[in-house]
Amino acid sequence: LFYQDRCMRAGASAYVSKSNDLQHLHKAVQAVMAGYSYFAKLPSSSVSLNSLQRSEKDLIDKLSDRELTIFQYLARGMSNKAIAEIMNLSHKTVSTYKTRTIEKLNVESPVHLRDFALRNHLI
Numbered sequence: 001l002f003y004q005d006r007c008m009r010a011g012a013s014a015y016v017s018k019s020n021d022l023q024h025l026h027k028a029v030q031a032v033m034a035g036y037s038y039f040a041k042l043p044s045s046s047v048s049l050n051s052l053q054r055s056e057k058d059l060i061d062k063l064s065d066r067e068l069t070i071f072q073y074l075a076r077g078m079s080n081k082a083i084a085e086i087m088n089l090s091h092k093t094v095s096t097y098k099t100r101t102i103e104k105l106n107v108e109s110p111v112h113l114r115d116f117a118l119r120n121h122l123i
Contacts, residue, residue: 004039009056011115014038056120059105067104068122070097074110075117 007015014028014037024040031038063071066087073083080098084091098110107116117123 008039011112011119012037016040056116060120060122062104063101067097067101070094071101071105071113072117072122074098074101075114075123077114 004015004017013032016024016028016038017040020040024038028038028040060068069087070083073086078086080091080094083089084094087094102110102113105113105116107113114123
């Protein structure tokens, strides 16, 4: 369950434990190939997707308005320089906001910002 939660946080499309039946693996492959996600049913005592989404929403709520705006631009693939021009800021200021945002959202790198934004319907 710990690994399933980590996979969901990292943006995995599916997760099947070794202890699940083979039919779960088959369903997971079909779901992912059709563009859906699939997570084998969790016992009621485990972390649900709703609690995961709530915890990520709590992280998003900690961002300032400017951090959220810069986060959305970064998630769309814009460079610090392009964001700085749009927002009339120094590219170093944008870099500082980017670093703070990565820390506040507990993501490993700017690459993971896009996955986080997609998972939370921010872009």
